[in-house]
Amino acid sequence: MWSGTPLFPESASTMASRVDSLYFFLLALSTFFSLLIAGLIVFYAVKYRRRAADSVGSQIQGGLVLELTWTIVPLLITMVIFVWGASVFFAMSRPPDETINIYVVGKQWMWKFQHLDGQREINELHVPVGRPVKLIMTSEDVIHDVFVPAFRIKADVVPGRYTHLWFQSTKPGRYRLFCAEYCGTKHSGMIGQVVVMDPSEYQTWLSGGASEGSLASAGAKLFQDLACNTCHRPDAQGRGPVLEGLFGKTVTLQNGETLTVDEAYVRESILQPAAKIASGFQPIMPTFQGLVTEEQLLELIEYVKSLHELPQVQPR
Amino acid sequence: MATVILPPRHYLNDGYGIASWLFTRDHKRIALLYLAGVTFFFFIGGAFAVLIRLELATPAGDLVSDETYNKLFTMHGVMMVFFFLIPAIPAVLGNFLVPIMIGAKDLAFPRLNLASWYIYMVGATFTTYAIVTGGLDTGWTFYTPFSTVSSTSQVIPAALGIFVTGFSSILTGLNFIVTMHRMRAPGMTWFRMPLFLWSTYATSLIMVLGTPVLAITILLVAVERVFRFGFFDPTLGGDPVLFQHLFWFYSHPAVYIMVLPAMGVISELVAAFCRKPVFGYSFVAFASVGIAVLGFLVWGHHMFVAGQSVYAALVFSILSFLVAIPSAVKVFNWTATMYKGSISWDTPMLYAIGFIGLFTIGGLTGLFLASVGLDVHVTDTYFIVAHFHYIMVGGTIMGYLGGLHYWWPKISGRLYNETLARISAGIIFIGFNLTFFPQFIVGYLGMPRRYHAYPPEFQVLNVLSSAGASILGVGYLIPMIYLMWSLRYGRLAGSNPWGAVGLEWTTTSPPPTENFAETPVVTWEAYDYGAPVEGHVA
Numbered sequence: 123m124w125s126g127t128p129l130f131p132e133s134a135s136t137m138a139s140r141v142d143s144l145y146f147f148l149l150a151l152s153t154f155f156s157l158l159i160a161g162l163i164v165f166y167a168v169k170y171r172r173r174a175a176d177s178v179g180s181q182i183q184g185g186l187v188l189e190l191t192w193t194i195v196p197l198l199i200t201m202v203i204f205v206w207g208a209s210v211f212f213a214m215s216r217p218p219d220e221t222i223n224i225y226v227v228g229k230q231w232m233w234k235f236q237h238l239d240g241q242r243e244i245n246e247l248h249v250p251v252g253r254p255v256k257l258i259m260t261s262e263d264v265i266h267d268v269f270v271p272a273f274r275i276k277a278d279v280v281p282g283r284y285t286h287l288w289f290q291s292t293k294p295g296r297y298r299l300f301c302a303e304y305c306g307t308k309h310s311g312m313i314g315q316v317v318v319m320d321p322s323e324y325q326t327w328l329s330g331g332a333s334e335g336s337l338a339s340a341g342a343k344l345f346q347d348l349a350c351n352t353c354h355r356p357d358a359q360g361r362g363p364v365l366e367g368l369f370g371k372t373v374t375l376q377n378g379e380t381l382t383v384d385e386a387y388v389r390e391s392i393l394q395p396a397a398k399i400a401s402g403f404q405p406i407m408p409t410f411q412g413l414v415t416e417e418q419l420l421e422l423i424e425y426v427k428s429l430h431e432l433p434q435v436q437p438r
Numbered sequence: 439m440a441t442v443i444l445p446p447r448h449y450l451n452d453g454y455g456i457a458s459w460l461f462t463r464d465h466k467r468i469a470l471l472y473l474a475g476v477t478f479f480f481f482i483g484g485a486f487a488v489l490i491r492l493e494l495a496t497p498a499g500d501l502v503s504d505e506t507y508n509k510l511f512t513m514h515g516v517m518m519v520f521f522f523l524i525p526a527i528p529a530v531l532g533n534f535l536v537p538i539m540i541g542a543k544d545l546a547f548p549r550l551n552l553a554s555w556y557i558y559m560v561g562a563t564f565t566t567y568a569i570v571t572g573g574l575d576t577g578w579t580f581y582t583p584f585s586t587v588s589s590t591s592q593v594i595p596a597a598l599g600i601f602v603t604g605f606s607s608i609l610t611g612l613n614f615i616v617t618m619h620r621m622r623a624p625g626m627t628w629f630r631m632p633l634f635l636w637s638t639y640a641t642s643l644i645m646v647l648g649t650p651v652l653a654i655t656i657l658l659v660a661v662e663r664v665f666r667f668g669f670f671d672p673t674l675g676g677d678p679v680l681f682q683h684l685f686w687f688y689s690h691p692a693v694y695i696m697v698l699p700a701m702g703v704i705s706e707l708v709a710a711f712c713r714k715p716v717f718g719y720s721f722v723a724f725a726s727v728g729i730a731v732l733g734f735l736v737w738g739h740h741m742f743v744a745g746q747s748v749y750a751a752l753v754f755s756i757l758s759f760l761v762a763i764p765s766a767v768k769v770f771n772w773t774a775t776m777y778k779g780s781i782s783w784d785t786p787m788l789y790a791i792g793f794i795g796l797f798t799i800g801g802l803t804g805l806f807l808a809s810v811g812l813d814v815h816v817t818d819t820y821f822i823v824a825h826f827h828y829i830m831v832g833g834t835i836m837g838y839l840g841g842l843h844y845w846w847p848k849i850s851g852r853l854y855n856e857t858l859a860r861i862s863a864g865i866i867f868i869g870f871n872l873t874f875f876p877q878f879i880v881g882y883l884g885m886p887r888r889y890h891a892y893p894p895e896f897q898v899l900n901v902l903s904s905a906g907a908s909i910l911g912v913g914y915l916i917p918m919i920y921l922m923w924s925l926r927y928g929r930l931a932g933s934n935p936w937g938a939v940g941l942e943w944t945t946t947s948p949p950p951t952e953n954f955a956e957t958p959v960v961t962w963e964a965y966d967y968g969a970p971v972e973g974h975v976a
Contacts, residue, residue, distance in 0.1 A: 127898040131883045144812050145882070152802035159773055159798045163791055166776035170712075171783065176937065178967040179714030179779035184771075189721050192770040193763060200759035203809050208752050210811025215748045230588070264584040265678055267743065267818060271884025274815040278744045280679065281583060282672025285745045298893065302818040302886045304577050306588055307505050310889035394675075411673075 134297055135273035136290045140210050217288035221256035225420045228266035228279040231308040236420060239328060240336045245314035249291060250324035256288040258385060262416045267303035270316055278303055284385045291318040341425025344418055362407060363400050366429045374401045388423045442932040444851055445946035452951045463548035464951055469533035471555050476526045483517035486510045491907040494900045499891035507890040508575040515578030520600050521562050523834055524692060527699035529610055531841045532638050534849060536614055538942045539632050541623025541958040546616040554606040561603030568596035577888060582670035582681040586662040594660055601656045604649045611645030614638055625960035632940055632964055633716055636723040637702030640730035644691045652688035679744055686737035694733040697829055698726055700837025701768055704790050707840050708772045710938035711787035712779025715965035718771045725764035732761040742813045751810050758808035765801050769794060785859040789840025792867045796832025800825060821881025827874045846921060847931030851948040854924040858916060866913035872906025939966055
């Protein structure tokens with residue numbers, strides 16, 4: 123019966139061992155204190171059991187030294203854990219500069235993955251071993267959550283914004299992917315697999331799909347179809363800002379604030395153009411809310427990114 | 439030893455008939471009305487838990503449909519949290535004990551106290567209506583935009599029920615605060631009060647300050663759902679994560695509404711059954727207040743993976759570690775109280791020992807969750823489920839049952855069957871651990887919570903958990919039976935069956951309606967066992 127029952131999860135990412143070390147430290151600490159308390163309670167309960175019906179305990183009121191000891195010692199221990207946990211979290215939150223970016227769209231109740239080269243997958247995600255992968259995620263409906271236990275990572279997938287998750291797998295294999303935020307009737311069916319492949323196999327896999335061309339090229343076509351190009355012209359003669367080289371740059375808004383052009387800003391500018399107008403432009407762009415899907419938004423974003431002068435992946 | 443007789447006049451024979459109960463202003467009778475209410479909803483919530491565990495005995499979703507399963511865990515959570523755990527100790531034991539422990543005749547506002555019970559019942563009726571007319575499938579957390587846009591279940595009546603019940607909580611808290619400030623007997627200084635009152639006071643503060651936020655949040659959910667005002671739904675310009683901030687701003691402190699009173703009960707039990715003052719009285723008292731204050735500042739630790747900023751996460755992480763310290767201080771103080779005590783192994787003490795052990799595990803696993811980098815892996819898995827059940831079931835329910843057994847002779851005037859009571863305490867302890875300990879393991883393995891079906895490699899641990907739940911269920915039924923039985927057939931308790939100190943043990947069992955023949959004058963400190971104990975009949 124126990125043969126198919128693991129008691130500890132598989133470790134398949136660079137983050138796994140760091141999380142596990144902290145886990146084992148806390149496990150040892152908890153075991154020590156649980157046994158200490160349980161041992162003392164049982165020992166006292168037996169040693170000082172009531173022997174006569176009217177006996178009373180020794181009238182001890184307290185002791186300052188003990189109180190300070192068991193306030194300060196736990197405080198110090200927890201601060202150690204805090205720093206340790208924070209350092210692990212920093213590593214989780216900061217992807218390396220060079221990542222393979224993959225877009226994720228969650229919807230009730232499936233996962234859609236879009237690779238930059240144009241491959242689309244549902245409930246299955248192919249990645250190469252040993253390369254950092256960044257997921258840029260959003261939801262079409264309610265909050266979902268990408269959770270890969272073998273990688274020890276998890277992040278909510280929130281409608282209306284982009285959240286990020288990154289990992290670097292350490293060994294080829296198939297790993298379970300769960301939706302970890304309750305999302306309705308078939309929540310427990312919103313599961314998939316991460317397929318980690320050797321680089322050469324991955325290349326073969328990559329060249330197998332993508333008949334529709336890259337994400338950016340799909341975005342370019344959409345850019346024409348939606349007539350975005352009538353206003354956003356590369357020659358600065360249009361009524362809208364020039365998009366070439368814009369992604370990752372800092373722009374000044376009409377109200378004087380500045381922001382960095384990232385996925386969230388491009389998305390917002392398509393859906394709610396009037397929300398943050400770049401200085402020097404009129405709020406004349408119509409909204410595209412309801413006209414473009416989450417996936418088409420990602421194609422457009424990727425197109426805008428591809429208009430960058432420097433052929434590199436931006437950290438945000 | 440004199441023969442124990444029932445006092446000729448007491449609160450239970452002061453009027454018979456349904457009207458004497460439904461229009462009573464006696465805090466003790468209102469406590470019993472609450473006892474009936476919370477017991478009923480505990481068993482309803484428990485029935486949902488049984489069905490959940492039955493479904494999870496096999497990996498496939500084969501017993502009930504996914505839709506039904508989602509409703510089961512939602513309604514289990516709603517019933518247990520809002521209609522059992524939050525009112526249980528304050529509204530039953532607190533109602534009964536606060537006036538007696540300070541030597542008062544009643545709470546400051548007896549009519550308001552009765553109104554609180556009616557408000558609670560009205561709220562419960564709304565929620566029950568939601569259950570019988572199709573149920574609720576949002577999870578007890580009502581996360582948006584699922585609850586406002588996507589769910590087709592009975593969100594509005596259920597939310598309304600929780601909204602209404604909140605006012606019962608607010609009024610009860612207010613009543614306790616005013617009573618403790620204004621109605622203490624001569625000589626009953628703050629630092630002579632039993633520690634149960636300190637923790638009840640701290641709890642009342644949270645009830646009064648936190649519950650309005652929940653009320654507003656629930657109202658916003660209803661307004662967005664009905665009128666499509668955009669608060670949380672991004673397609674209407676709202677922010678779904680805003681809901682989580684508002685919800686947890688109440689619902690994390692609500693965890694302390696549930697567990698602080700239980701801590702107060704444990705302080706009473708440990709003192710009474712060791713016949714010793716609680717070690718470090720003032721540290722335990724201030725720990726309660728410290729928990730209540732810090733408890734308001736840690737809500738963000740429920741949202742470490744919800745996309746809040748890294749620095750916000752770190753602030754909530756460190757504050758969450760800080761709130762663990764006063765809890766640890768309490769555990770150490772209870773343990774130290776046992777040193778050189780005169781420790782009896784009566785049923786309430788068994789519950790107290792169980793509480794300390796289980797709460798220790800619950801608290802220590804909280805450290806796993808407070809450390810952000812580790813929380814990312816275990817949040818939203820069964821690790822969380824196990825952790826909060828160690829606090830809520832292992833903590834609050836053990837404390838509640840311990841307190842109920844301790845004060846039952848005072849409430850009813852009679853003793854229950856001690857052997858049966860000890861056996862069922864043991865059954866509950868074993869059943870509890872078998873139910874929830876495997877969930878830590880399956881959680882770290884990665885089994886997400888709220889899953890109707892799950893991968894087969896998780897089955898063995900789930901079967902253990904389901905087996906434990908059936909033992910636990912039996913453990914909860916036995917006290918129900920022998921306590922009812924004792925009402926009629928139990929031996930008479932006398933005023934002080936445990937040989938405990940405290941004003942409640944100086945009056946008759948059951949107490950007269952006005953609690954004391956004459957207002958007591960307190961000249962001694964809390965837990966003063968230095969003088970020989972009188973009135974012990976066991």
